[in-house]
Amino acid sequence: MKRFLLSLMCFMPIAIALYIFIVCLFGEFANDLFKTNLNYRIGSYGHMFVRLSEIKAQKKIDLLVLGSSHAYRGFDTRIFNKFGYKTFNLGSSSQTPIQSNYLLKKYFNQLKPKIIILEVNWDNFVSDGVESTLDVIANDKNDLSIIEMALSQNHIKIYNTLIYGFYRDIFNRNIGFQQLLNTSEDIYIPGGYVEKKSPKFYHVQRDRVCNEINRKQEESFNEIVSLCKSQKIRLILIQAPVTKDFYHFNPNNIAFDKKMKLLSEYYNFNDSTQFSDKSLFYDDEHLNQSGVEIFNYETLNILRL
Numbered sequence: 001m002k003r004f005l006l007s008l009m010c011f012m013p014i015a016i017a018l019y020i021f022i023v024c025l026f027g028e029f030a031n032d033l034f035k036t037n038l039n040y041r042i043g044s045y046g047h048m049f050v051r052l053s054e055i056k057a058q059k060k061i062d063l064l065v066l067g068s069s070h071a072y073r074g075f076d077t078r079i080f081n082k083f084g085y086k087t088f089n090l091g092s093s094s095q096t097p098i099q100s101n102y103l104l105k106k107y108f109n110q111l112k113p114k115i116i117i118l119e120v121n122w123d124n125f126v127s128d129g130v131e132s133t134l135d136v137i138a139n140d141k142n143d144l145s146i147i148e149m150a151l152s153q154n155h156i157k158i159y160n161t162l163i164y165g166f167y168r169d170i171f172n173r174n175i176g177f178q179q180l181l182n183t184s185e186d187i188y189i190p191g192g193y194v195e196k197k198s199p200k201f202y203h204v205q206r207d208r209v210c211n212e213i214n215r216k217q218e219e220s221f222n223e224i225v226s227l228c229k230s231q232k233i234r235l236i237l238i239q240a241p242v243t244k245d246f247y248h249f250n251p252n253n254i255a256f257d258k259k260m261k262l263l264s265e266y267y268n269f270n271d272s273t274q275f276s277d278k279s280l281f282y283d284d285e286h287l288n289q290s291g292v293e294i295f296n297y298e299t300l301n302i303l304r305l
Contacts, residue, residue: 067119
C-alpha cells in the first residue's frame, strides 16, 4: 500500500504537467467547435478587454460602478463626470456578485472609491457566474488572486480556461492585441460605458430563471457589503429598469426587494412609471441612450441625498 501511494505521489506531478500541456495545446490549435470545456474569448462582446486595459491608469475615483450589462450599458460615465463625480464603470457581461467581489478587491486600493453603485438583479444572484468569470480570465492579466475565485466556483470550464489564460499571459501571447472601440452596434466611451447606436427596440426571447439564490453568490455579495461598511464607503444598490413585461415575469421581485433593503441603500427603478414606455429601451433588458440619460439623472439625485 505504501509503495502504491508513493508511486501515485510521484506520478501526480507528471500527470498535472501533462494535463496543463494538453490544455494549452488544445487551446492553441483545436477548432472552437470542440472547445466545449475551454472558452477563452479575448476582446469578446462587452468591451471588457478595453475596460480592464483602461483601468490600469485610473487612480482615486469618486464613483465606481459594478454589475452586469445593465451596469456598463446603463451608467454613462460622461454624465457623472460632467457633474463632478470622477467615475469608472467596471461592469461586465453577465457579471454576478462573485465577479463584482473579485474585481472590487483587486482594484480597491488603486481606485479608492468614495461611492460604489452595485447593479443588482435576481438573475445574477441565481446564476453560477461561469460565463462572467470566463470573460474576466480572457480579458484581464491573470494573477494568483483569480485562483481563489476559480476554486470557489469549481467548474472544469473555468479551470481549463484559466490554465490557458496563464499560458497566454506568461508567454505574452496577447501582446499587440487591440479591440475596436467603435463597432457596427456599440461605441465604447472612456470610463467603461458602452453606448448602443441603434435606438430601435427589438424583442429578445429569454427565459427568466426563478431558482433559489445561489449560496456562493450570496456569500460574495455579503463580502462586498462588509468591505464597504468597514471602509465607510457609501454602497448604493440599484436595480436598473427593464421592460414591464420582462420584470413582472419574475415572481421573486418582492422577496428580492426586501432582501436588498435589509442589507444596504437600495433603489429599484422598476417601481418608477418613468420607464413604462418601451421607446426608452433597445431590448427587453437594456435602455437606449434616451433612457440611460433619464436613468442617470435620477441616479444623480440619489447621489446628492
